[in-house]
Amino acid sequence: MKADGRGSADAGTVQSASPAFQIIILGAGGGPNEDNVTGLLVRSTARPWTRDSVLAVDAGVHLAAIIKIFEEHLPQASLRKTTITSAAATPVNGDNLYTPTETTKAKLYMSTGPFANLELPHETAKANATYVFRSLISTYLITHPHLDHVAGFAINTAALQQTLRRKRVAALPSTIEAIKEHIFNGIIWPNLSDEGEGAVGFVSYDRLVDGGNVALGDGEGRGYIEVCDGLAVKGWSVSHGECMRHIHHQGSYSSESTEAGYSPYYSRRSSRKDMSSGSMDSIRSQSFPQVSPEKKAYDSAAYFLRDEHTGKEVLIFGDVEPDSVSLNPRTARVWQDAAAKLSAGLLTGVLIECSYDDSQPDGMLFGHLTPLHLVIELGVLASKVRALAPQDGRPGSPRKRKRPSNGHKFSSDETQPRRPPSRHHVRRRTRSSVSPSTSLRPESPRHSSSEMALTNDDAELGSIVEEDGSSHKAPSLRQDGGESKQSMTTTNRPLEGLKVIIIHVKDPLRDGPSIGETIMQQLQEHEREVQLGCTFIVSQSGTSIWL
Secondary structure, eight states: OOOOSSSSOOTTEEEOSSOSEEEEEEEOBOSSSTTSSOEEEEEETTSOSOTTOEEEEEESSOHHHHHHHHHHHGGGOEEEEEEEEEEEEEEETTEEEEEEEEEEEEEEEOOSSTTTTOBOSSSSHHHHHHHIIIIIEEEEEOSOOOHHHHHHHHHHGGGOTTOSSOEEEEEOHHHHHHHHHHTBSSSSBOOOBSSSTTOOOSEEEEEOOBTOBTTSOOGGGTBOEEEETTEEEEEEEEEEEEEEEEEEEEEEOOHHHHHTTOOTTSOTTOOTGGGSHHHHHHHHHSEEEEEEEEEEEEEEEEEEEEETTTOOEEEEEOSOOOGGGOSSOOHHHHHHHHHHHHHTTOEEEEEEEOOSOTTSOGGGOSSOOOHHHHHHHHHHHHHHHHHHSOGGGOOSOOOOEEEEETTEEEETTOSSOSSOOOGGGOOOOOTTSOOTTOOOOBOOOSSOGGGOOOEETTBOOOEEEETTSOEEEOOEEOSSOOSOOGGGOGGGOTTTTOEEEEEOBOOOOOSSSOHHHHHHHHHHHHHHHHOOOOEEEEOOTTEEEEO
């Protein structure tokens, strides 16, 4: 680890050479510990610690984690002398002659930790943490409404009574509606928003446009909207597992559906007498609104944050599943956007979840990633970066072609497949089929590296279709050892220099090596095989990452 670049050494810091972003990890886990769930703070390094200079991205844990950081580093705070120049008026012949005067005042500053160089207006850790919460943070960028991403913010809103401005919750519309309907609804939590019945007005909603609002910004910043001083955002929806939606229609419950507990309209007021077999037969014969479950992909988000001073960007994912097993694969369009930014030297890092190690079977992913699936997803990004590279060493645009996603064709300027894949084409791994030493050598290619798409032996991305209509099968990341790594040599390390920060690691709460160590080991082994060129970092709560 390097010095934090702000006048002090910090053993919990990861730093780039000329960082545009500081990212404070409030929570690096994905549960089940409630004190270590997703929560980030992001700011532009071009801006000082001032009002509205810090953005919160998710807030499963929030104020409590900020207090903890202050409790750890406040004892090392130091006094700094500050010279203040003012003009004093001196009467001369009836006129006021102003002469400059200087006074020296000592102010307390944080010296170490994520909040180094922050001027401290208070004496205690709690008071200074609350100052950060109330004054420096104005916007909460939420990826999706699961409790491990919003619970801290909801509870912390009780401390907003003394603030002068509303807090802003920025998210895609589906997330806003879920927070509005299921959290700030006067039942789960008071309606502290400025919408709906009984609205208090502490929180306002900002509904973002999926893919960015093209009416805003220009040039590289087109589609972005400002979310704090120096930072702007553009979001894409991604899939996070399956959600069971219930469609109501008229019908009669069968005895199986009633006994299985699928009768939400059966009144709790029924007496014991009503529960007799005769009464139940009568109830079963009645017509009730039938509830039919319908599977639907659960919406999460991936956000590009842009530093307005340098134009650099960082990509932050909410919870996300592999496109290869998704009902609605949407991550490929995020990688398409990211590839252009990476090729232009603008994308400095990706924060993405890796909830489980490779022992987790596909049927138990619950909308999350493992090291193997993460490397395959990054392989999709790598293939799109290669597609943007000059051909045969000559500058210029690459040959146009149609690109696949889960076996379905879409052109290079499309953002998503035309239809979702058939799930029966996806073969699932068993728990024993992948080990930390799984080999991911690609097959020998029959085409140039720029034409290659990476696929899992269990979840094929399909064929590459050229502009002239010809097609050929894309090479696979094979688990049986493969034949060659020719197409993934060092000269083709397309993600060279990209930092991939791992978040949302789920702690199994068992003896042995930490799950973070296991995930890191597996990621590094996969990287040695496929040579993408990126650097993996498993985040730790209470630390800073400079990108």
